[in-house]
Amino acid sequence: MWQKNNGRNEAEILQNQFTAYLVQAVQRRRNEYIRQWLRREQMEEAVEAFPLDMEYGTMDDMFSGLPLFMQLENNALYHALKKLNEQERYLFFSHVLDEKSFSVLAAEMHVSYKGVAERYYRIIRKIKKKLKEADV
Amino acid sequence: MNFKELLIRAKAGEETSMIMLLEMYKPLLIKRAICNGIFDEDLYQELCITLLRCIQVFRLQ
Numbered sequence: 001m002w003q004k005n006n007g008r009n010e011a012e013i014l015q016n017q018f019t020a021y022l023v024q025a026v027q028r029r030r031n032e033y034i035r036q037w038l039r040r041e042q043m044e045e046a047v048e049a050f051p052l053d054m055e056y057g058t059m060d061d062m063f064s065g066l067p068l069f070m071q072l073e074n075n076a077l078y079h080a081l082k083k084l085n086e087q088e089r090y091l092f093f094s095h096v097l098d099e100k101s102f103s104v105l106a107a108e109m110h111v112s113y114k115g116v117a118e119r120y121y122r123i124i125r126k127i128k129k130k131l132k133e134a135d136v
Numbered sequence: 137m138n139f140k141e142l143l144i145r146a147k148a149g150e151e152t153s154m155i156m157l158l159e160m161y162k163p164l165l166i167k168r169a170i171c172n173g174i175f176d177e178d179l180y181q182e183l184c185i186t187l188l189r190c191i192q193v194f195r196l197q
Contacts, residue, residue: 011138014196018143022161024192026168029186033179034171 046086076134080127088123095120146191154191161187 007010049114081089089111094100102110145153152182169180 011140014143015139018139018190018194019161019162019164021194022187023164023184025190028182029182030168031192037171073172 001059036043076131077127079134080130084123084126088126091116091119092123092127138194141189143194145195147194147196153196158184158187159190 005015007013018096075127081092086094087109091105094105095102102116102120103113106113109116142152142153144158146157165180165183166175169176169183
């Protein structure tokens with residue numbers, strides 16, 4: 001049904017132009033799609049990172065830490081914790097539950113001791129703010 | 137029917153013309169829908185949508 005396109009007459013030139021246009025659009029959509037896919041993958045990895053880190057702690061940490069988070073009676077606290085991003089939550093839990101010191105965390109996250117402390121207290125402030133909001 | 141007529145009809149929303157164009161460009165779309173050596177159905181659907189949008193948006197001189 002379709003003959004070879006030699007780009008001779010108007011219709012063939014038009015077809016070539018359209019094909020070029022389409023190829024460009026398809027390539028862009030494809031790149032976009034792959035970028036979205038990669039981002040999703042990264043996010044899934046980040047979610048998985050926390051439970052994996054728990055395994056490196058002692059068994060006690062695992063059992064004392066996990067049910068606590070799951071059985072948080074205080075709904076507001078649960079939501080406040082959920083609002084934190086992955087890194088903040090990791091920092092908060094490792095300091096509070098795993099009792100990792102700031103200096104250990106600083107080395108882990110490649111930031112200064114002060115940086116970790118600042119982040120930690122910022123997280124605490126955030127949680128307090130969220131809890132206050134929930135109270136009102 | 138040459139390509140120009142086909143495109144004009146597809147632009148006007150004639151379904152058979154759109155399907156013909158889709159069939160025509162199917163190999164191209166399938167080729168681009170292969171990701172890491174695996175045919176990605178979702179991506180293929182996205183590219184089909186892209187084709188339909190291109191038909192609408194492409195400007196005839």
